[in-house]
Amino acid sequence: MNRVEFIEKLRIALSGNVNSNKVEENVRFYNDYIDMEVKKGKSETQILDQLGDPRLIAKTIIEANKVAGNGSEEKEPIYDEYERRSDDTSKRRFIFPRLNALLTIAVVIMAVLLFISLFTTVISFLAPVLLPVFLFFLIYRIFQSFWR
Numbered sequence: 001m002n003r004v005e006f007i008e009k010l011r012i013a014l015s016g017n018v019n020s021n022k023v024e025e026n027v028r029f030y031n032d033y034i035d036m037e038v039k040k041g042k043s044e045t046q047i048l049d050q051l052g053d054p055r056l057i058a059k060t061i062i063e064a065n066k067v068a069g070n071g072s073e074e075k076e077p078i079y080d081e082y083e084r085r086s087d088d089t090s091k092r093r094f095i096f097p098r099l100n101a102l103l104t105i106a107v108v109i110m111a112v113l114l115f116i117s118l119f120t121t122v123i124s125f126l127a128p129v130l131l132p133v134f135l136f137f138l139i140y141r142i143f144q145s146f147w148r
Contacts, residue, residue, distance in 0.1 A: 013058030018065050
């Protein structure tokens with residue numbers, strides 16, 4: 001599949017399911033994304049393989065618009081637009097879809113569990129060394145107070 005076929009399949013899959021502005025917005029987005037990646041040195045085939053099936057992309061866009069309640073009215077898109085650099089060159093940066101709250105909470109929980117796991121691992125390695133040292137100083141203090 002080449003770019004023209006990809007864009008055409010995306011356009012056909014979106015048409016009738018989202019408003020025409022959304023269709024053109026998404027077609028322009030993916031066209032610009034492909035251009036940007038080609039300028040970085042990737043082949044069109046590599047880029048299209050990474051993007052996957054345009055019908056699946058369209059299905060995701062359609063579902064996101066349904067969840068967001070996007071009929072004909074304009075709401076916040078599911079992805080951020082390209083951001084121009086401050087020097088106003090034509091280079092653009094791709095912004096990935098925002099993570100939803102549930103995924104963010106899961107990531108935070110995993111990070112906390114990882115921290116706890118690392119902490120207990122370090123303690124378990126240090127305990128055989130620190131425990132005898134602690135006991136030695138405790139016994140030393142007891143004897144020292146005993147002899148005074």
